[in-house]
Amino acid sequence: MSVDAATVRKIASLARIAVSDAEAEALVPELNTILGFVEQLGEVDTSGIAPLSAVIPNHLRMREDVVTDGGIRDAVLANAPQAEHGFFAVPKVIE
Amino acid sequence: MSDLTDLGVAALRDGFRRGDFSAREVADAFNAAVARAKPLNAFIVETPEHAIAAAEAADRARASGALAPLSGVPLGIKDLFCTAGVQTTAASHILAGFTPTYESTVTAKLFTAGAGMLGKLNMDQFAMGSSNETSAFGNVISPWRRGDGGNAPLAPGGSSGGSSAAVAARVAPGATGTDTGGSIRQPAAFTGIAGIKPTYGRCSRWGIVAFASSLDQAGPMARDVRDCAILLEAMSGFDPKDSTSLDEPVPAWETGLSSDLKGKRIGIPKEYRVEGMPAEIDALWERGIAFVKDAGAEVVEVSLPHTRYALPAYYIIAPAEASSNLARYDGVRYGLRDLPDGGSLADMYAATRAAGFGAEVRRRILIGTYVLSAGYYDAYYTKAQRVRALIARDFEQAWQSCDVLLTPTAPSAAFALGEKSADPLAMYLNDVFTVPASLAGLPAMSVPAGLDAQGLPLGLQLIGRPLDEQGVLNAGLAIEERAGFTARAGQWW
Numbered sequence: 001m002s003v004d005a006a007t008v009r010k011i012a013s014l015a016r017i018a019v020s021d022a023e024a025e026a027l028v029p030e031l032n033t034i035l036g037f038v039e040q041l042g043e044v045d046t047s048g049i050a051p052l053s054a055v056i057p058n059h060l061r062m063r064e065d066v067v068t069d070g071g072i073r074d075a076v077l078a079n080a081p082q083a084e085h086g087f088f089a090v091p092k093v094i095e
Numbered sequence: 096m097s098d099l100t101d102l103g104v105a106a107l108r109d110g111f112r113r114g115d116f117s118a119r120e121v122a123d124a125f126n127a128a129v130a131r132a133k134p135l136n137a138f139i140v141e142t143p144e145h146a147i148a149a150a151e152a153a154d155r156a157r158a159s160g161a162l163a164p165l166s167g168v169p170l171g172i173k174d175l176f177c178t179a180g181v182q183t184t185a186a187s188h189i190l191a192g193f194t195p196t197y198e199s200t201v202t203a204k205l206f207t208a209g210a211g212m213l214g215k216l217n218m219d220q221f222a223m224g225s226s227n228e229t230s231a232f233g234n235v236i237s238p239w240r241r242g243d244g245g246n247a248p249l250a251p252g253g254s255s256g257g258s259s260a261a262v263a264a265r266v267a268p269g270a271t272g273t274d275t276g277g278s279i280r281q282p283a284a285f286t287g288i289a290g291i292k293p294t295y296g297r298c299s300r301w302g303i304v305a306f307a308s309s310l311d312q313a314g315p316m317a318r319d320v321r322d323c324a325i326l327l328e329a330m331s332g333f334d335p336k337d338s339t340s341l342d343e344p345v346p347a348w349e350t351g352l353s354s355d356l357k358g359k360r361i362g363i364p365k366e367y368r369v370e371g372m373p374a375e376i377d378a379l380w381e382r383g384i385a386f387v388k389d390a391g392a393e394v395v396e397v398s399l400p401h402t403r404y405a406l407p408a409y410y411i412i413a414p415a416e417a418s419s420n421l422a423r424y425d426g427v428r429y430g431l432r433d434l435p436d437g438g439s440l441a442d443m444y445a446a447t448r449a450a451g452f453g454a455e456v457r458r459r460i461l462i463g464t465y466v467l468s469a470g471y472y473d474a475y476y477t478k479a480q481r482v483r484a485l486i487a488r489d490f491e492q493a494w495q496s497c498d499v500l501l502t503p504t505a506p507s508a509a510f511a512l513g514e515k516s517a518d519p520l521a522m523y524l525n526d527v528f529t530v531p532a533s534l535a536g537l538p539a540m541s542v543p544a545g546l547d548a549q550g551l552p553l554g555l556q557l558i559g560r561p562l563d564e565q566g567v568l569n570a571g572l573a574i575e576e577r578a579g580f581t582a583r584a585g586q587w588w
Contacts, residue, residue, distance in 0.1 A: 001474070003465065015418060015464040016425070017457055018445035027461065033520055034462055038407040038475070044482050051480030052487055055295050055309065055536030056561055060338055075196040081432035088427050091440050 001039070002032045099124040100265045104168055104322035105349075107268055111153070111167030118157070118167035122150035122211055125169050125267060129213050132266045134588040137257040139174050139232050140182050141214040149211025156209070163209030165329055171267035173258050174215040175222055176202045176313075177302040181212075185304040186230040187220045189451025190430040199302025200334045201271065201313050208329040213267050216257030220453045221421065222278055222306045225525040227256025228516045229455040237286060237509055238264035238584035242550035246587075247511040249551070252282025258316045259286040263584055269317035269326050273303060275310045276409050277505075277529025280541040283316055284504035284554025287543040287582060289571065290316040291323045294562050295536030296341035299334030307416035308339075310409075310533050320542060320572045324348040327564065343562065351565045354573040357391035361570065362497030366402035367528060369506065375547045376503045383501055383544055383555040383574055390573035395497050399489040404482050405531040410523060411466050411479035412534070417456075418463025424451060458519065487535040494560050499570045502528050504541040504554035528556060538564045542571040543580040552582065 003011070005024045008031065012019040019027070077083040082090075099121050102110065111118055126143040146169040153166040177183045177195035184190040198206070206212070220229040227235040227250060237251040237260055251260040255272035259282035262270050272279040274292035283290030291314050298313040305311060315326030328348050334340040363384060368377070384394055426432035426447030433446040452460065466475035493500065506527055515521045532539040538561070541554040555574055559567035 001471070007465075008461070011461050011464045011468065013445075014468060015460050016422075016441070016444040016448055017452070017460065018442075018449035027458070030458060030519065031462060031465070034410060034458075035465075037520055037523075038411050038479075041404055041407050041411075041478050041482050044401065044404055044485065046478065046481035046485065049481045049484050051477050052484040053480070054339075055487065055534070056339075056341065058296060058339060058341060061335070061342075063335065072196075078196050079193050079429035081426060081430070090427055091434060091438065091443055093440050 002035060003028060100128045102268065103318040104269045104325050107168050108165065108325070111157070112162060118150035118153035119147065121167055122146040122169050125213055128266045132261070132264055132588055135236050135238060135260050135264055135266070136233050137217055137235050137261040137264070137266065138171070138214040139184065139186065139217050142181055142212050145181070146211035146213050149206065149209065153209055163207070165205065166209035168209070168268060169211040169213050170205060171213050171216045171258060171261045171270035172202055173218055173255055173271050173273060175218060175273050175304045176271060177304070178202055178212065178215065181215060183215065183304070185221045186218045186232055187451065187453065187456065188231045188431055189424045189448070193429050197302060200299035200336060201303065201330045204332065205271070205329055210329070216261060216270060218257050219254035221304065221417070221456050222254040222273055222275055223417070223455050223459055224253040225277070225281060225522050226250035226510070226512065226515065227253040228512060229453050231453055234512050235260045236512070238588070239286060239509060239551055240584070240587065249509045250285065250512050252285035252509065254278040255282045255316060259283055259288060262286070262288045262316050262318065264588070269315055269322055271313060271330070272316045273311060273313050274533065275306050275413060276533050277526040279314045279316060280529045280539060280554070280556055281505050281525060283541040284543070285509040285552065287552030287580065288316060289319055289323050289540065289542050289575070290314060291327055291540035291564065291567065292533070292538065293327060293331060293564050294341070294538045296339050297331045297564070299337040299340050301334055301336040305420040307413040308420060309416060310413060320568055320575050321349060321352060323540065324352060324568050346565060348565055348568055352572055353569050354390055354576050356387055356570060356573050359392045359499065359566070359570070360497040361387045361392045361394050362397035362493055362500045363394060364397050364399045364402065364493070364500055364502060366399050367502045369527065372506060376506060376553065379545050379553050379555065380503050386574045386577040387501060387570060389577060397493040397497055397500070399493060399531065401482065401485045401489050402531055405486050405534055406523060406527055408479040408482040408486065409526070409530045409534060411475050412483065414459040414463035415467050415476050416463070418460045418467065421456070421460055424448060455519070483534050486531055490535045490537060498560070499566050500558040501570070502556045502558070504528060504556040508547040508549065508551035508553055532558045537561060538567050540567050540571050542575050544574055544578045545580070546582055550582070
């Protein structure tokens, strides 16, 4: 499988990364080289093989359903590019 | 007294305990070395005040008889570890100015153990790279140079290139690294130092900027095997804040060190004899085999038939996980925000991410987004995870006939900066020997074992069973003792 410029623009839009038409064109051969390389996995017979989900057997733990954190609003907001009135601020999303 | 910066972790710890020098003298010596080493560009942020504060605390602790395991030892910290109050960027513009309000579990453990921090080490952006050329803060220059009289700047390896350069240049006695597909082992091999990636889950990932969560593991980089054992002990341990953290006791790896390999079987995987491998690498491997035999081990040939599919599987799985992990950089909560005039929220996301991520990071996010997208998920991602299961099974079968595997760490010595950066695929091939152990979550380390014809370091890799870091360290020690690697980069900076 390979991608064309339209597909690159579509992927970039899904990934929320702005690309110019020229950048999309330049990415086509770059991505196709990598996709061509990974294509060789098609040679491997994986019938009956379950996809690996955990490399080291480990049980996901449950913890007590209690409050263990909180009260750190200012620390959470400390690195925000724009924080107002104790909230993250973003461009207006409703008219 | 000889220069304190010539001493490694164990020698600093023990000398400080004996009273040969104060921790403050050590911190001052390394802070000065860091300041002199700017041409290497190994640090993004220098934190001499942190190293001094830890040293003064260590000196007080010695006076009151309350020493901690790493009292008196300053370290370099890869910029992937969140450090409270100290800028953490993963070497990316998108985290410009990000100053964590919390400490990563691994650095918190190191600091509780008495270690100080010399600074935040440069790296490949988001740990994506094998040469440290994708950093937004410029290339790290290896302290090593070819013996041909040319002064071509060489790659320190990646992604932990600041860590490898700083340790090899005697600017830090040890450093933290992280390894997703070889990012501790390959830079260690390129710069003539040791580095170990423990079993997946040994070191908490909490507070480490995520790249590919099913592969990311922290580990130490230092001059020798003993120093790695000491640092790994301090970094490891169960952490309820990481859902994949292993609830296992941390063995006393340093106490357990033994280079006597009698009764051990060392496996030589025949598939690692790849086509076009330089004769020097092959010869180094043969020397390594002779070393472990001399240490009493039995050497057996083993087969890991799916080895050649590890790299293509990795370049689906790692970008897929990265595209998901890096979705958090949206210009809202931290780091860069780029809002075009009159732009919407969606415009802000797209502009911020285009401006903030470097070219290699964008490339991997796009690949990852593609292989996870509707209609392609099974063909790429599920297929890669099935192949990954086969790679893990190869190792499980190998453990029936051997205890530790011995291979070269990288297919070549360090290359010059710029030599491979135009071709992503050629760069990816650097990780051909390190990626399989990452996919299987196994402990693996690189130890320096010789020099190539240009006088550049070459490393050998040891891969162990899950949780058998001791077996890896011991085989590494046996090679280290016999290789007698004492070469170091001449100081030109």
